[in-house]
Amino acid sequence: MSDSHNISDSSHIGEMNVLLVDDEKHFREILVKRLSQRGIIALQASDGEEALRLLEEKPVDVIVMDVKMPRMNGIETLRHVKDQYPATEVIMLTGHASTRDGVDGIKAGAFDYLTKPIEFEQLLRKIRQAQNKIRRAETEKKEIEFRERIKQQMAINERLVALGTIATGVAHEINNPLAIIQDSAGWVKQILAKPEMSTIPRRPDFEKALDRIQTSVDRARRITQQLLHVVKTQSAEIPDLVEMTEVNLRKLAGECIALVELEASYKEIKVSLESSDPNPIVWTDPYQFAQVLLNLLTNSIQATDAGGKINVVIKSSEEQVSLAVQDNGYGIPEENLTKIFEPFFSTKAVGVGTGMGLYISSGIVTKLGGVMAVDSQPDKGTTFTIELPVKA
Numbered sequence: 001m002s003d004s005h006n007i008s009d010s011s012h013i014g015e016m017n018v019l020l021v022d023d024e025k026h027f028r029e030i031l032v033k034r035l036s037q038r039g040i041i042a043l044q045a046s047d048g049e050e051a052l053r054l055l056e057e058k059p060v061d062v063i064v065m066d067v068k069m070p071r072m073n074g075i076e077t078l079r080h081v082k083d084q085y086p087a088t089e090v091i092m093l094t095g096h097a098s099t100r101d102g103v104d105g106i107k108a109g110a111f112d113y114l115t116k117p118i119e120f121e122q123l124l125r126k127i128r129q130a131q132n133k134i135r136r137a138e139t140e141k142k143e144i145e146f147r148e149r150i151k152q153q154m155a156i157n158e159r160l161v162a163l164g165t166i167a168t169g170v171a172h173e174i175n176n177p178l179a180i181i182q183d184s185a186g187w188v189k190q191i192l193a194k195p196e197m198s199t200i201p202r203r204p205d206f207e208k209a210l211d212r213i214q215t216s217v218d219r220a221r222r223i224t225q226q227l228l229h230v231v232k233t234q235s236a237e238i239p240d241l242v243e244m245t246e247v248n249l250r251k252l253a254g255e256c257i258a259l260v261e262l263e264a265s266y267k268e269i270k271v272s273l274e275s276s277d278p279n280p281i282v283w284t285d286p287y288q289f290a291q292v293l294l295n296l297l298t299n300s301i302q303a304t305d306a307g308g309k310i311n312v313v314i315k316s317s318e319e320q321v322s323l324a325v326q327d328n329g330y331g332i333p334e335e336n337l338t339k340i341f342e343p344f345f346s347t348k349a350v351g352v353g354t355g356m357g358l359y360i361s362s363g364i365v366t367k368l369g370g371v372m373a374v375d376s377q378p379d380k381g382t383t384f385t386i387e388l389p390v391k392a
């Protein structure tokens with residue numbers, strides 16, 4: 001399964017590489033053996049230079065390194081490592097009663113230090129802690145990338161849709177009066193062509209003026225046609241942005257909830273996630289779908305009083321998976337239920353809502369082969385339900 005959007009997968013971390021750098025061969029060998037008994041494969045280097053050479057061939061995640069080594073000492077090696085491989089965590093081993101070295105190590109970017117003689121279990125704990133730190137950093141990085149990608153996607157979609165909507169509206173609004181001008185000019189021309197009009201003064205000038213009106217109207221019409229054409233070709237590009245793949249909807253929903261949790265917490269709103277199936281797989285574009293879900297969650301947060309509740313409920317069947325965003329907020333008056341999907345319809349204060357959220361979201365859901373529906377009762381709450389196909 002190509003669950004590529006997954007930002008919390010850390011299954012590979014167990015296979016993290018460790019490099020042990022120490023000039024005492026015997027010590028190194030015992031440690032490597034004991035680590036391997038605990039499932040940790042460690043490479044070895046007898047000094048800093050060899051360690052750097054090894055890293056060039058194969059970067060590692062955690063380094064356990066002696067401070068006192070011939071030629072390039074541990075602190076110096078540490079500086080090189082941190083400079084070239086900032087994500088690598090280094091645990092320094094210092095001589096007994098030389099805390100100073102340990103402190104210097106920390107200052108130079110070491111994860112931590114242990115004093116020799118080291119206690120094996122303690123070293124193991126430190127290695128695990130360093131691994132956890134790397135895992136957290138990786139998850140955070142992926143979360144940031146995920147957020148950035150959705151933000152970019154939203155900006156592109158919003159721009160295209162807003163532009164298209166405005167341009168189409170303007171083109172139609174202009175075409176109507178243009179048609180009236182064209183017809184009226186034609187009508188005046190016909191009247192001027194009648195024999196009884198042949199004697200009116202400056203008739204050729206009138207005819208010329210009418211011709212000019214007609215040519216100008218033609219030009220304006222061509223411009224609006226071009227505008228509509230541009231909009232059509234631009235919106236034809238939207239499907240190119242869609243990357244369909246198998247997606248674990250429960251995971252994706254969890255990731256979206258995590259992104260709005262802070263906003264919800266300001267109003268003490270609890271957002272929960274329920275799914276009968278632990279792995280509800282759908283065929284969709286995770287980034288586009290995340291945009292829809294974020295829009296729905298944001299709407300629910302904005303429509304719910306402090307202390308409210310939002311539930312995301314996923315139900316799966318063989319054919320399709322449905323996802324509902326339920327809130328116990330203000331609800332939507334019946335007369336607005338059809339309008340909410342129109343562009344620029346918003347009941348929110350200027351600057352809070354543009355009214356494009358549901359218009360874009362419903363467009364995306366259709367593009368993804370799904371269906372979106374709404375059910376709402378004023379003062380009780382609102383439920384938006386999306387049904388998505390399971391297979392391509």
Ligand SMILES: Nc1ncnc2c1ncn2[C@@H]1O[C@H](COP(=O)(O)OP(=O)(O)OP(=O)(O)O)[C@@H](O)[C@H]1O
Pocket residue numbers: 295299300303327329330331332340345346347348352353354355356357358359382
């Ligand atoms: N969960 C909800 N509860 C109550 N009203 C809602 C809910 N979701 C949407 N609405 C109503 O539908 C309108 C349109 O929503 P939409 O998401 O399209 O625009 P918006 O939220 O006003 O602005 P934008 O999403 O562009 O920032 C909202 O202004 C609000 O009146």
Ligand SMILES: [Mg+2]
Pocket residue numbers: 295298299353357358
């Ligand atoms: Mg909205």
